[in-house]
Amino acid sequence: MIQALPGLRVISCLGAGFDGIDVSAARARGVEVATTSCALAADVADVAMGLIIATARAFVxxxxxxxxxxxxxxxxxxxxxxxxxxxxxxxLGNIGSAIARRASAFDIQVAYTARRQVEGAPWTYFAELAELARWSRFLVLCCPGGRETYRLIGENILSALGTDGILINVARGSVVDEAALAQAIAVGAIAGAGLDVFEDEPKPHPALLASPRVTLLPHIGSATVETRQKMAQAMVDALVSALEVD
Structure with a gap:
């Protein structure tokens, strides 16, 4: 599509991730790419904390x-x-940082992993995901989707998370091997999961639907009136800025 649009100057995405956009092709053409991640970070972080509480205390x-x-x-x-x-x-982008700040208010110890250590971040950095999983009771996913993170969370990471661990996913369903997650929960390899996103939406793995140790949401991380309005405005603002429209 990018090749078919010779006058393309900007791609403004109504969402948090770049996983639906060929960013390399856009940059090669000098096309600006923008998302609305700043506008939705707070609400997604709230949902992550809600899933943590609901799953740990089995509210559902x-x-x-x-x-x-x-x-x-x-x-x-x-x-x-x-x-x-x-x-x-x-x-530890906008969403991850917002979750970390909220978790601190609950007296939760916070650490993180990312492609590189974030300068100025006050939380402990783990270079290896498996080591972070072993340290964590709650492993919260808020990384980008796409090829680089496809099924990043599989049997080995779930095993490292362990029998007391809870997986929380507010990122993309593609980040988790859902069949491996369902198996880990079924055999008690992890304690539970709180999920807002799935590999094949709107069809979660049947074993996840059947498990009382899984809290399921219909991808509602940014689904508030206020945030959707902010996202729409941020999308327009990115277009106006790139096109230099008064």
Whole structure:
């Protein structure tokens, strides 16, 4: 498409990632590429924290337990505390940094991995993803999608996360090998998962749908009235800036 548009000057994407854009081809042509990641970072970070709390404390199951009358018969199983827990963040961009700041307010220990150490970031840096996973109780994905991160989280990383670990994905479904995740949860290789994105949306792996240890959302990270308005404006602003329109 880029080749078919000789007058193309800017690509402005209504979203956080570049994974739907051939950035190399655009840059080779001198075409500016912009996203709206700054506008949506706060709401996506809120959803990530919501998934962490909901999964660690099994809120969805607890709601069902009350509605179905279980409370009158027995006590609900214990959850896991957030305070003092360790959180590893994969990708410390706008969203990852916003999650880290929120996690600190919950007294969660934060570390991260990224393509390179982020200058000035106050959190511990791990050069190796597997080492970060071993350190983490919560492993939070907010890295870009695309070829470089395709199925970055597979059996080996899930094994490193371990039986007390919880995987949180607010990045792209393509970052996780969903069949491997479903198997890890089924056999208790990890404790659970909170997912807002999936490999084949809107069709999560059937085993994830069946598991009570998985919290599932329909890709709603940026889905608020306020943020969608900000995203639309940011998209227009990028066009206006690149085209130098008054």
């Amino acid at each position: 199951g607890a709601d069902r337990f009350v509605r179905e009358g279980g409370w009158a018969r027995e006590r609900y199983p214990l959850g896991r505390s957030l305070g003092g827990a360790s959180m590893g963040i994969v990708g």
